Amino acid sequence: MDAGLAVQLATSAATTLVAAAATDAWRSARSGFARLLGRGDPHAEEVAGRRLDALADEVVDAPADQREEVRQQALATWQVRLSDLLEERPEDAEPMLVLLEEVQTRLPPVQQQGVQHITAAAPGSFAQGVMFGNVVNHPVPVRDGRNEDSDRSPL
Known part of the structure; x- marks a missing residue:
């Protein structure tokens, strides 16, 4: 698995897991x-369960106004x-992705999160994205059949 995709999946899964603490999910x-x-090992599953219980306890024990910070x-x-x-x-x-999707459907609507991944891979390209808002692009003035940015070197 590509390292970047693994990080994205782990981040999404961790975000969903932490959001689920102290909810019906x-x-x-x-x-x-x-x-x-636990990876099929009952002892490792028990250890993971204790860590997960500690997470839930931290969130539940936090004052309501500090839960998001916790x-x-x-x-x-x-x-x-x-x-x-x-x-x-x-x-x-794959099992993590399936679990992530299952838990996300059980989260209260306020804690369901949107994640957007945008990649620009071509030389000189750029990517934009927005969630719950707008992107406004302004055209680059054209001079002698080329845009003014075409003679600038890429960063």
Whole structure:
């Protein structure tokens, strides 16, 4: 699996996992991620379950106005754990993606998140994107049949 895609998947999965803590989606998230992290080993699944329980406890125990901050702090830890999992076992990418989609459908609408990935790969190209807003492009003035930016060197 491409390293960039693995990081994107791990980030999306960690974001979804952390968002699920202290919601009705938690049971499904906890059991699925414990199974995934346990890799078929009952002891490893139990250890993963304890880590997941600690995450949920942190979020539940936080005052309501600080829960989002607690989630953000936990996010980095889970991004690393899930990235490591995909690095060691790239074949877990598909089950992780299925689990991610399942948990996302169970999240309350306020915590469902949109993720947008934009890539520009050609020399001199650029990419733009926006979610829940607008992109406004202004044409580049044309001079002698070429646009004014064409004679500038790329960054």
